[in-house]
Amino acid sequence: MPVVSPLSHRRVELAPTSPGTVQAVSPGSFAMELGIEQGDRILGVNGNPLIDALEFQYHAQSERVSIDVDRSGSILRYELELEGDEFWGITFTDPTFDGVRVCENACPFCFIKQIPKGMRRSLYVMDDDFRYSMLYGSFVTLTNLSEEDWRRIEDQHMSPMHVSVHATNPDLRVALVGNPKAGGIMDDLRRLEVAGIDFHAQLVLIPGVNDGPELDRSLADLSSFGSRLLSVAGVPVGLSKHGQERQSKQMRLSRTCMRVLPDAQRERVHVRRYEPEEARAVIRQSEGWQARFLQERGDTFFHLGDEFYLMTGEEVPPTAHYGGFPQVEDGIGITRFFLEELERYLHRARPGILQGQAGTVACGTLIAPTMTSAVAAFNQRTGAILKTIAVENRYLGPEINVSGLLGGSDLTTGLEDDPQTGPVFISRTTISDRTGTLLDDQHLDDVARQLGRPIIPANTMSEVADYLRRHRPAIRRVA
Numbered sequence: 296m297p298v299v300s301p302l303s304h305r306r307v308e309l310a311p312t313s314p315g316t317v318q319a320v321s322p323g324s325f326a327m328e329l330g331i332e333q334g335d336r337i338l339g340v341n342g343n344p345l346i347d348a349l350e351f352q353y354h355a356q357s358e359r360v361s362i363d364v365d366r367s368g369s370i371l372r373y374e375l376e377l378e379g380d381e382f383w384g385i386t387f388t389d390p391t392f393d394g395v396r397v398c399e400n401a402c403p404f405c406f407i408k409q410i411p412k413g414m415r416r417s418l419y420v421m422d423d424d425f426r427y428s429m430l431y432g433s434f435v436t437l438t439n440l441s442e443e444d445w446r447r448i449e450d451q452h453m454s455p456m457h458v459s460v461h462a463t464n465p466d467l468r469v470a471l472v473g474n475p476k477a478g479g480i481m482d483d484l485r486r487l488e489v490a491g492i493d494f495h496a497q498l499v500l501i502p503g504v505n506d507g508p509e510l511d512r513s514l515a516d517l518s519s520f521g522s523r524l525l526s527v528a529g530v531p532v533g534l535s536k537h538g539q540e541r542q543s544k545q546m547r548l549s550r551t552c553m554r555v556l557p558d559a560q561r562e563r564v565h566v567r568r569y570e571p572e573e574a575r576a577v578i579r580q581s582e583g584w585q586a587r588f589l590q591e592r593g594d595t596f597f598h599l600g601d602e603f604y605l606m607t608g609e610e611v612p613p614t615a616h617y618g619g620f621p622q623v624e625d626g627i628g629i630t631r632f633f634l635e636e637l638e639r640y641l642h643r644a645r646p647g648i649l650q651g652q653a654g655t656v657a658c659g660t661l662i663a664p665t666m667t668s669a670v671a672a673f674n675q676r677t678g679a680i681l682k683t684i685a686v687e688n689r690y691l692g693p694e695i696n697v698s699g700l701l702g703g704s705d706l707t708t709g710l711e712d713d714p715q716t717g718p719v720f721i722s723r724t725t726i727s728d729r730t731g732t733l734l735d736d737q738h739l740d741d742v743a744r745q746l747g748r749p750i751i752p753a754n755t756m757s758e759v760a761d762y763l764r765r766h767r768p769a770i771r772r773v774a
């Protein structure tokens with residue numbers, strides 16, 4: 296349950312018990328030179344208590360800095376005169392000292408409301424924290440910002456932000472975000488633009504709701520922003536079978552917000568998954584906009600999530616289409632990125648370099664046909680004997696078919712009949728950077744133990760090749 300942070304008086308979760316704790320100090324950094332150590336707690340800068348790492352970065356760049364540090368109960372004070380561009384090199388155990396700010400929304404498609412019990416604790420946190428948007432690229436709705444937050448974003452120039460827009464039609468956005476405060480999205484984005492803050496926008500698309508004419512309206516409205524708007528992405532709504540049942544309370548809350556919609560539109564807000572034909576129509580609609588953006592902005596600018604292409608069997612667009620992959624961390628263009636990297640690797644790899652080396656590539660069912668061809672090309676060039684296994688998501692339901700949402704139990708079940716004994720390669724997106732666990736809270740080492748095989752997270756086939764090369768069986772010389 297969310298608590299109120301004693302530091303910021305906001306509703307938060309995962310509030311650290313020891314805020315401001317230093318997790319690591321980079322070698323050669325200014326903090327190391329000062330003697331700041333792992334385990335120290337930074338209490339404040341210039342007499343101001345800190346609520347997050349960003350505030351530390353901001354205040355610690357002044358000309359005169361006084362830092363209070365708690366080292367095992369003793370308070371140390373560092374009085375410094377600085378040049379203003381010091382590399383502090385401090386990593387905090389928790390970047391937000393007051394916890395993670397929770398959302399005030401009730402989106403009818405909220406994935407967190409669809410997941411069963413027993414998963415990673417952090418997955419249940421309905422975060423909507425603008426600080427994580429800047430630090431890690433999390434998408435935020437901006438509905439929970441106070442005037443104080445806005446001033447901080449502006450004054451400290453917190454850029455870039457990643458904004459969940461969904462629709463620019465104010466009434467429709469209120470319904471889709473489940474919050475009466477959500478209707479002012481264009482004003483919010485304009486405020487970011489005026490403050491010189493860069494931002495990316497994302498639209499979670501729902502068939503018949505915010506695609507078609509509403510998508511045209513959203514893209515026309517968003518195209519009124521200049522170069523501060525870096526990219527727009529459209530991703531299909533993800534709904535598990537159980538999700539529809541589990542999110543009934545969320546749907547009720549959301550319906551309260553839908554009351555603001557005209558009757559005809561309210562009827563249309565029904566959340567369901569895309570059928571291939573509908574996905575194809577979104578691709579065609581997007582192509583028109585991409586051609587227009589290419590002419591007007593010199594960039595396709597609007598990108599669709601890979602699922603749209605994979606579920607229709609259409610080829611994912613070429614690399615040039617993605618304009619530098621601005622939202623690849625969110626999976627936009629990750630398939631093309633992977634294939635492009637594979638091609639480069641195959642071009643430079645010596646034929647037969649991995650002759651006879653065996654292993655398994657385990658992936659979600661959506662990417663499996665593409666992965667099977669990629670692995671076949673890899674085997675053909677290198678001589679490796681890798682096999683692709685499409686792992687069904689039993690944990691969340693087979694409708695959830697992306698590799699990044701597989702649990703440890705899915706891997707053990709999906710690979711139990713695999714006669715291979717070599718390593719299992721999985722997408723790095725399956726593992727939490729923070730906890731090293733899979734979605735069902737199983738640690739990678741435990742899953743590997745159950746399978747009796749090493750499990751290797753990798754994002755590219757070069758990484759796979761690299762692992763195989765380093766673990767080549769030793770050749771015994773017979774005298």
Ligand code: SF4
Binds near residue numbers: 399423
């Ligand atoms: S999807 Fe909506 S309701 Fe769910 S956490 Fe995100 S903002 Fe909150």
